[in-house]
């Protein structure tokens with residue numbers, strides 16, 4: 001199926017690695033020009049190079065979205081790039097529970113997930129409205145529907161971005177711009193891999209026993225512990241596997257496409273059915 005994405009421009013925040021990089025490359029595969037974003041210049045340049053090799057336009061914009069003014073500057077660069085598709089992907093996670101979390105942890109969760117989504121979207125919206133077509137796609141989490149006991153602040157922040165998606169879709173009624181959310185399950189990404197390594201190290205090198213994890217083993221193909229064991233211990237889901245960045249990227253590409261004109265204000269769960277699984 002032709003998604004009719006060729007020639008569109010996209011900004012994917014946090015696309016210098018992880019799920020965002022795969023989203024950026026998948027959009028490029030569909031013919032999109034892509035503005036790659038991150039903080040690490042070398043990593044972002046490498047993704048942009050891979051995208052340009054596909055014959056589309058690729059540029060890089062750098063900046064920490066939690067710093068004052070940076071989100072707005074990134075959005076203005078996207079406007080000038082011609083981005084009509086915004087993927088709010090950057091959304092750091094950290095482990096805190098109700099007993100140990102401090103106000104600063106909650107602030108960081110909201111400053112990393114909620115405010116960049118608001119600030120980049122708000123700054124880019126006038127150009128999307130003027131063009132009469134656009135897409136705002138925000139990456140949520142399975143933690144929206146099943147808050148993680150070890151990531152309470154992050155879970156609440158991700159719930160907020162789904163709520164924001166609903167209100168934004170209503171606000172944009174009749175403009176040709178849609179707002180949707182994709183909520184990943186447990187996805188094999190480098191940051192997930194690091195989290196599991198840290199957790200294993202803090203538990204004397206044994207397997208972690210904490211339930212309610214955001215992620216599983218990560219880093220590409222499952223070349224570490226047995227995936228089935230990880231699924232059973234950390235992420236039981238009806239599909240019986242961990243997710244891959246590609247699972248998220250194809251969902252984003254569909255929602256970004258003109259084919260999805262009639263899909264608006266939704267949270268699309270791409271989580272193997274983990275949500276609601278005890």
Ligand SMILES: NC(=O)c1ccc[n+]([C@@H]2O[C@H](COP(=O)([O-])OP(=O)(O)OC[C@H]3O[C@@H](n4cnc5c(N)ncnc54)[C@H](OP(=O)(O)O)[C@@H]3O)[C@@H](O)[C@H]2O)c1
Nearest residue numbers: 014015016017018019038039040064065091187189191215
């Ligand atoms: N992995 C999962 O299992 C999972 C599950 C549910 C939801 N999610 C959500 O999916 C999205 C992507 O996840 P991921 O696992 O790919 O995450 P990740 O590996 O932590 O994403 C890293 C990307 O985000 C950028 N980034 C992080 N903080 C930033 C900041 N303050 N300012 C600018 N860029 C920033 C990084 O830039 P640099 O490296 O260049 O600094 C990099 O491009 C996130 O919203 C995450 O919450 C992930």
